[in-house]
Amino acid sequence: ISSAPGEDETGAWSPDGRQLALTLSRDGNLDLYTLDLATQALTRITSDDAIDTEPAFAPDGRGLYFVSDRGGGPQIYRTALSGGNVERITFGGSYNISPAISPDGRSMAFITRLGGASFRLSIMDLATGTVQQISDSNDDESPSFAPNGRLLVYATRVGGRDVLMTSTLDGK
Numbered sequence: 001i002s003s004a005p006g007e008d009e010t011g012a013w014s015p016d017g018r019q020l021a022l023t024l025s026r027d028g029n030l031d032l033y034t035l036d037l038a039t040q041a042l043t044r045i046t047s048d049d050a051i052d053t054e055p056a057f058a059p060d061g062r063g064l065y066f067v068s069d070r071g072g073g074p075q076i077y078r079t080a081l082s083g084g085n086v087e088r089i090t091f092g093g094s095y096n097i098s099p100a101i102s103p104d105g106r107s108m109a110f111i112t113r114l115g116g117a118s119f120r121l122s123i124m125d126l127a128t129g130t131v132q133q134i135s136d137s138n139d140d141e142s143p144s145f146a147p148n149g150r151l152l153v154y155a156t157r158v159g160g161r162d163v164l165m166t167s168t169l170d171g172k
Contacts, residue, residue, distance in 0.1 A: 012055045012064075021045070021055035021064055032066055034081060045081060052077075056099045065089065065099040065108065076110055090124070092131055098142060101126075102149045107169065109134075109143035109152050121154050123169055134171040 006025035013020060020035045032045040032052050046052045050070035057064060058078070065078045068086075076090040076099045090096040095113035102108070108124045112133075121135040121143055139157040146153070152167050 010054050012057055014057050015059055015061045019061075021057060023053040023055065032064060043081075045079065045083075046086065048086075054098060056101055058101060059103055059105040065101055067097050067099065076108070089126075090131075091129075100143045100145055100152075102145045103147060104149050107145075107149075109145065109154075111140055111143065121152065121156075121167070123152070132171065134167050134169075135165070137165075 007030060009023040009030065011020045011022050018037055020037065022033045022035055023030050024033050027044070029049060030051045030053055031047055032055050034043045034045060045064060048068065048070055050068050052066055052068045054067040055064045056066070063078055063080045065076060067074050068077050071088060073094045074097050075088055076096050077086050077088050079086045089108070090110065093112045093114070096110055098111045100109040106126055108126055110122055110124065111119050112122045113119055118138040119140050120133055120137065121140040122131050122133050124131045134152065135156065137156045137158065141155045143152050143154040150168065152169065154165055156163060156165050
């Protein structure tokens with residue numbers, strides 16, 4: 001899909017399956033690009049001295065959520081594919097990564113670091129900014145919504161084993 005010079009990292013499918021959002025360092029720094037799969041046209045979405053990575057499409061396909069250290073530490077931001085303002089989404093805590101957007105666009109699951117070493121699954125109501133911690137484990141990563149938007153799946157460690165867990169949006 002991509003063999004550009006430099007680092008090629010994380011990819012995310014657009015909702016219609018026609019594009020991939022990619023993190024590439026082809027212009028010297030890790031920024032976000034979209035790749036049109038039919039034409040192979042590559043479009044740069046972000047241009048910042050910070051590292052921009054972990055893209056996730058908005059359900060309408062017109063925007064991206066992503067992780068950037070442009071505020072001093074990893075936080076989640078969003079921007080329109082057409083360009084324009086980059087808006088910071090997470091403000092609680094100093095380390096928030098791995099955005100996953102619900103199919104209806106109302107919620108965002110993500111991983112937040114609590115204290116020095118606990119990485120926990122949280123969910124944000126995107127309209128209000130209210131955040132709820134979902135898990136009580138310490139090594140959560142890679143959240144994803146079920147197609148119906150009512151369940152989350154994520155990776156974690158339980159009893160020294162790597163496992164996949166599911167949870168409802170309220171953590172039950």
